[in-house]
Amino acid sequence: MQKNKVVGVTSIGQEGAEQYRTLMKQAVDVAADWLTVDKMFDGMPIQTLRDQLNHIEMIPAKGVGDRRALQEANEYFLQHALQVHHPLCSAHLHCPTTLASQLAEVLINVANQSMDSWDQSPSATLFEEHIITQLRQHIGYAAGDAGIFTSGGTQSNFMGLLLAREYCLKHYPTYQKHDLVVLCSEQAHFSVQQSMLLLGFDDSAVVTIACDHGGRIVVDALAATLRDLALQGKKAFAIVATAGTTDTGAIDDLSAIASLAKQFEVWLHIDAAWGGILLFSQRYRDRLQGIELADSIALDFHKQFLQTISCGAFVLKDAANYELIRRHDDYLNPIEDELEGVPNLVSKSIQTTRRFDALKLWMSFRSIGAEQYANMVDYSIDLAQQVAAYIDQSDKFELVNSTQIASVLFRIKKHALGDKDSTQVHRFIAQLLFDEGRANLGITRREGETTLKLTLLNPHTQFEHVKALLATIERLLTRC
Numbered sequence: 001m002q003k004n005k006v007v008g009v010t011s012i013g014q015e016g017a018e019q020y021r022t023l024m025k026q027a028v029d030v031a032a033d034w035l036t037v038d039k040m041f042d043g044m045p046i047q048t049l050r051d052q053l054n055h056i057e058m059i060p061a062k063g064v065g066d067r068r069a070l071q072e073a074n075e076y077f078l079q080h081a082l083q084v085h086h087p088l089c090s091a092h093l094h095c096p097t098t099l100a101s102q103l104a105e106v107l108i109n110v111a112n113q114s115m116d117s118w119d120q121s122p123s124a125t126l127f128e129e130h131i132i133t134q135l136r137q138h139i140g141y142a143a144g145d146a147g148i149f150t151s152g153g154t155q156s157n158f159m160g161l162l163l164a165r166e167y168c169l170k171h172y173p174t175y176q177k178h179d180l181v182v183l184c185s186e187q188a189h190f191s192v193q194q195s196m197l198l199l200g201f202d203d204s205a206v207v208t209i210a211c212d213h214g215g216r217i218v219v220d221a222l223a224a225t226l227r228d229l230a231l232q233g234k235k236a237f238a239i240v241a242t243a244g245t246t247d248t249g250a251i252d253d254l255s256a257i258a259s260l261a262k263q264f265e266v267w268l269h270i271d272a273a274w275g276g277i278l279l280f281s282q283r284y285r286d287r288l289q290g291i292e293l294a295d296s297i298a299l300d301f302h303k304q305f306l307q308t309i310s311c312g313a314f315v316l317k318d319a320a321n322y323e324l325i326r327r328h329d330d331y332l333n334p335i336e337d338e339l340e341g342v343p344n345l346v347s348k349s350i351q352t353t354r355r356f357d358a359l360k361l362w363m364s365f366r367s368i369g370a371e372q373y374a375n376m377v378d379y380s381i382d383l384a385q386q387v388a389a390y391i392d393q394s395d396k397f398e399l400v401n402s403t404q405i406a407s408v409l410f411r412i413k414k415h416a417l418g419d420k421d422s423t424q425v426h427r428f429i430a431q432l433l434f435d436e437g438r439a440n441l442g443i444t445r446r447e448g449e450t451t452l453k454l455t456l457l458n459p460h461t462q463f464e465h466v467k468a469l470l471a472t473i474e475r476l477l478t479r480c
Ligand SMILES: *Cc1c(COP(=O)(O)O)cnc(C)c1O
Pocket: 093, 151, 152, 153, 154, 155, 157, 189, 191, 242, 244, 245, 246, 271, 272, 273, 274, 300, 312
C-alpha cells in the first residue's frame, strides 16, 4: 500500500504492490478458512449480532489499520454469514459461485474500471460487447451487440419496459400515456409492478393474466384481454412473459405469446432472469423455444450461472431501438466519439458508473466450457425431477408444482399434520433448520396454503442431501 505521508491514508498504487500482495494473501486465508466451516449459519440471534456491532466504534478518531479491520470483519461479519455454497442453502435463487468468478473479482476490483466510457475502461468495454454478441447468438438474435450488463433482473426488466413505453409513444402517437397498460402473468416478478411505478404508472396499468396450475400464463386469457383492451381504446405497450417464474420456475409458452404480441403489435419482453440458464442446456434448451422472438430479454448470471453478485444483462433485439433512450453528454460520451467508432457503453445503460461484471462470466465460460455448463444445468433439472417424484410418492409430503427447472415446492400432508396449524408447523420447521445451520428452505404460499420450497441450483447438492433433509423434517414434525 502506498502511504500518503501527508494525510496517512493508504491507497494502492505502484509502490503499494507488495503490501497489496501481503494483505490479499491474508484476506484469502481468512476466506478459505471460512469456506471449510460445515454449518450453513452459526445461528447467532439478531439481537446479539446487533449488540456486537453497536459495541464497535465504526469511525474511530484514529484508524485501526488494514490488518485489524480485516480481523474484525472476519469476526463480526464473515463468521456469522450464510454459507451460500452449502448443499441445502436452497431457499432462494441465491447461488454458490464458480472459482473463475471469484478470480475475476480480484482483477475487477484491483483494476476498478468503470464501464461508462472508453477512457475509463479500455479493453474491458470490448469484453462486455463481445459477451453480449455471444449471448445474442445463443438466444438466436441477429448478429450485433445491442445489450448491456446490468445489476440484475430488476434493472433489466425496467429497461425493457422503459424502451417498450418509448417505442409505443413514438409509433402509436394516438395513444396518451393514460391509455397504456402492461400485461404480465399473476406470477410475474414484482419488479414489473415496481418498474411501472418508476415509469409513472399506477397499479391499475398493470393487468395481470391468470396462470394455470403449473404457474404458466393462460394464453387464451391473454388473447381475450388483448381483444378487450382494443375495444376499450386502451393499448398494451408491453407483454412481459416469464421464462422461469421466481417462485415455481414455470416457463410461459413463449412462442404462443410471441404470436399474440405480433398480432396485436405489442412489445414482447421476456423475463428470463431464472430460466435463461436453459440457453446453455443440452437437453432442455427447447423449453425456451420462441425466446428469440422477444423484443428484449432480461438475463441474470448471479443465479444458476453461478456468478458473484451482481451480474445480469439486458439484451435488445433491434439495436435501432436504443435510439429511444440515447442521450449524450459532452464530457462523457460525445457524439464525436461515436462518429470515430469509440464505444462508450453508457449510451446503452441506465447506470453511469458501472462495474466490469462481464469479466466474471467471460472467465467462467472460458474456464468451465459449454459442455460442463450444460451438464450442470441438466443435472439440476434431473435432480429436481427426482426429488419431485420422491416427494410425490411419500406418504408424509405432497408435491405442489410441476418442475420445469430446478424448483420443487412441497408441503406436509394434511393427515401428517393432524390438528396442528399448517402455517405454524411449516414456519417452525424452516426456522429451526435455519437457526441450527442445517438448511435454508424457502417458504411461500401456493393456492392459499403455506408451502416449502427447494431451489436446487447448487451443482454439489445430491439426492442424498435432500432425502436426509426430508427425513429430518419428518422427525421435527413430532416436536411441533
Ligand atoms: C430474480 C428475478 C428477478 C430479479 O432479479 P434481480 O437480479 O434480483 O434484480 C426478476 N425476475 C425473475 C423471474 C427473477 O427470478
